[in-house]
Amino acid sequence: MRARTSFDTLSRVRRLTLALLLPALAHATAAQAQVPASLDWGAIEAETMRHFQTLLRFDTSDPPGNERPAAEYLRDVLAAEGIEVELYELEPNLVNVVARIRGNGSRRPLLLMAHTDVVNVDPAKWTHPPFSATREGGYVYGRGTVDDKDNVVTALMPMLLLQRTGVALGRDVIFLAEAGEEGTTRVGIQYMVKQHFDLIDAEFCLAEGGGMTREGGEVRFASVQLEEKIPRAIELVARGASGHGSVPLETNPLVRLSNALGRVAAWSPPLRMNETLRSYFTRLIGISSPDQAMRYASLLSSSAESQAAAVDWLFRNEPRHAAMVRPTLTPTMIDAGYRVNVIPSEATSTIDVRLHADEDPTRFLDMVRAVVADSSVEVRYGARDVRPGASNGSIGSQAFTAIERAVRTHYGVVTLPTMSTGATDMAYLRARGVECYGIGPATDVEDGPLGFGSHSDQERILESELHRFVRFHWDVVTDLAGAR
């Protein structure tokens, strides 16, 4: 049923867009395939919305994912334009899409990446059904509207426009719609990097992980993610003699574990600034209140004392900023005991650890051991899907410069280079030498607390901001990939 609908939509779209884009095509031919000065953005917006709504209506909740219908839709749309496109899957129905438009090969490719799967939903909590893609009051509602089908359609549109206008390219432009981002990356980015890297190898990658921040209805700044922290798990395992609960023992593992956790929580790991963070806070100072600006300036100062005071203040008032400037340890699980009258012989706690990409994990574990300072408590790394650590983006790069230029044109604001405390699929590409930049459309800061943000029960995007993001993205892509 779904596939049928998609084909109907597809043929309608082709008829429409062909008619509407003819002036642009003629222009491209006349100008010897330079970037067309004007595209018919009204027609492009209508087409963007059709693809966006169609993609939102595929239930790609992960688990299980079932990205196949969305992947096949994308393949059909791309193939209908004559673009090279293939599907790749490690497991049935968890399908990745790779498409390529060839340039003259003088520079290495540009990769546009987004994921088609979404997090699960509790349909009862949604005002508009989660896979309805309802348009209301200038918004589109649905699971995936800001994570990450907005980026899927925003990566798709330049592919279609490049192909139709015949813009001369100095490098290949690759499109990757991945599966598994919200579930298991084993079937998505890991599979593509391990088994098909030659198909997605690029100099630059643009993907989710950044965005424009709107406040009071106005865009205040753009965030472009240049690097991210690496998630690890550390386990504390306290051991001692088991015994009867009626006879307290000095070696009780629960007590040892609690004391160890207390020491870990009280520890303030040393500050770890890098080029991205310094640029981030320097630029942030320029758009902050005098009080905030003073705290950020202290972070950048050479006085360890004022840095420590600033981090302490951030920890209480802006915890996300505190988490950016040092490694973090968050105890999240405890496993101990099974009866009120039995002292167990073992107690375990798991800690969510986020390290800077250039941190030495062995050195860090030794530091935690020194903080725990109890030989009866084992400190070790626990099992976790460990993403590789690498940072290779820079604010001086051609990609960042192009993004910054397009931000100024379309949003008129400053671009902040950011380091994410969370993890994205870009980590796998960065580890293979692809410079990655996380971008995204404008969203309202007010939306998160109101329950309209990503992963919420009422995820939504402003239609006008989706369209502005597509125009911004078109400029970045043609700037980076256009022939010189």
Ligand SMILES: [Zn+2]
């Ligand atoms: Zn996402």
